[in-house]
Amino acid sequence: MTKRAYNFNAGPAALPLEVLRQAQEEFVDFQGIGMSIMEISHRSKQYEQVNDEAQALIKELLGIKSGYEVLFLQGGASTQFAMIPMNFQKPGQAAGYVLTGSWADKAIKEAQGIGETYVAASGQASGFRRIPDLGEIEVRPDAAYVHITSNETIAGSQYAAYPDTGSVPLIGDLSSDILCRPVDVSKFALIYAGAQKNLGPSGVTVSIIRDDLLQNEAKHLPTMLRYGTHSKSKSLYNTPPVYSVYIMNLVLKWIKGNGGLEAMERINRDKTKLIYDAIDGSGGFYQGLVEADSRSLMNITFAIGSEELEKKFIQESEQQGFVGLKGHRDVGHMRASTYNAVPYESCKALAEFMNDFRQRNG
Missing domain, CATH: 3.90.1150.10 (Aspartate Aminotransferase, domain 1)
Incomplete structure (x- = not known):
């Protein structure tokens, strides 16, 4: 290979060359164990170290002190669109969504099949050329939560700052801009992000969830669709996307090592x-x-x-x-x-x- 492509793919997207080279070196023999990381048990001490280290690095990079859990889930952000209202929207409550483009629209449509929703603000009148001003966002005091899409991958728009929703939980889809800049996580009750844009390869989804939200989740849902299931097991309830988490761990170290x-x-x-x-x-x-x-x-x-x-x-x-x-x-x-x-x-x-x-x- 004499020259790498100028990769501007939207996702799956570019990975750091240093990460790819390290993964290449370790592909057959991970840390001298005589096997690839894809061949070992997710209950092994070697994989648990990778898993725990990646969770700790996310907390470190985002400055999360306490009160939040970092979970590694499967199903992409699209599964989160359904899990969020299923877990946190109680009967009689409406969920607010800020409509900023295609991905916010998909989140709304998924939530509409589960409970009552309302559009808290919209950029549709501008053809999604702008993010609504923070003062335009309607935060109903009895809302289950307000949901925003931090960065619209298709439209090319991004929040410059995040709204203050007071006592109403703020939930953010940060799939395409997580870790591109510092974020005050304390503004959010839940942040989620598919890895395949800024964190690593496809296959793993990061969810950063506040403890009080975990305590109030619905208990009647299937086991795999409850956040508490994954929190109690440190994201190891079932076989995780081992290689995706491993690459994400390397990407997180690369971000830390670059400042x-x-x-x-x-x-x-x-x-x-x-x-x-x-x-x-x-x-x-x-x-x-x-x-x-x-x-x-x-x-x-x-x-x-x-x-x-x-x-x-x-x-x-x-x-x-x-x-x-x-x-x-x-x-x-x-x-x-x-x-x-x-x-x-x-x-x-x-x-x-x-x-x-x-x-x-x-």
């Missing part, structure tokens, strides 16, 4: 500025699809003047080694996903390609 979340945010802002500057400085050749104060650090969406030019852009970019720049099938156009593991050099190369393409086709 933690403050450093991640600084690097991410430098990376995305390169591409946003190419959009904003193009004289209208590229059009950003999100208002400036709602732009994402993780997913940059933009359009070009015609469908023909967009097809040409994708074709030429692929010839230059760029991967994953075609927008989501529901919205089209262009999207560059700049997760933590995407190097600065890749973003610089994309900005240079964008400027060159504009000069040749503008």
Whole structure:
């Protein structure tokens, strides 16, 4: 391998090269035990150490002192869409959802099949070009919870700050921006995130849940759909996605070794500025699809003047080694996903390609 692709896939997404190399070295023989980690029991001391270490690293990186459990679940964020209302919405209560795009809409639709919901705020009128102002969010005092989608992977929008919902639990889907910047976890009763964008490979979902929420969960649900089941067993009730947790452990160590979340945010802002500057400085050749104060650090969406030019852009970019720049099938156009593991050099190369393409086709 002489050159790696410029990987801007939205998920599964880029992983740090250092992590991939270490995993490659340990693939056949994990820490001298004569077996791959995929071949050993999840009850073994070797795997339990990986599991416990990963949970501890998430708490350390996010500055979680006490009062929260870190769980490793399966089924992706899509299963969380159902587990949350099943566990925490009591009869007679409504659950509030902020509608910011496709993923928030999917969470709402899943919850509607379980209990009463209401739209606490919406960006639909703007075509999801903006995140609703925090003051627009309706927090009903008797709501079961208020749910937000921190970063809309498809639209390319992100909360700059999170709402204060008072005594009403705030629940956040942070699947596509967890660990891209520091977060005050104390604002949330529950945070969940599929790993395949910023944490590791697909197969494991992280749930960070406040203790009082665990104590109030529904008791009538199937065993695997109760958060308490996984809390009591340290996420080892049944066979976990061993290799996904192992890779996530390596990614967490990589983040810590590169300065933690403050450093991640600084690097991410430098990376995305390169591409946003190419959009904003193009004289209208590229059009950003999100208002400036709602732009994402993780997913940059933009359009070009015609469908023909967009097809040409994708074709030429692929010839230059760029991967994953075609927008989501529901919205089209262009999207560059700049997760933590995407190097600065890749973003610089994309900005240079964008400027060159504009000069040749503008």
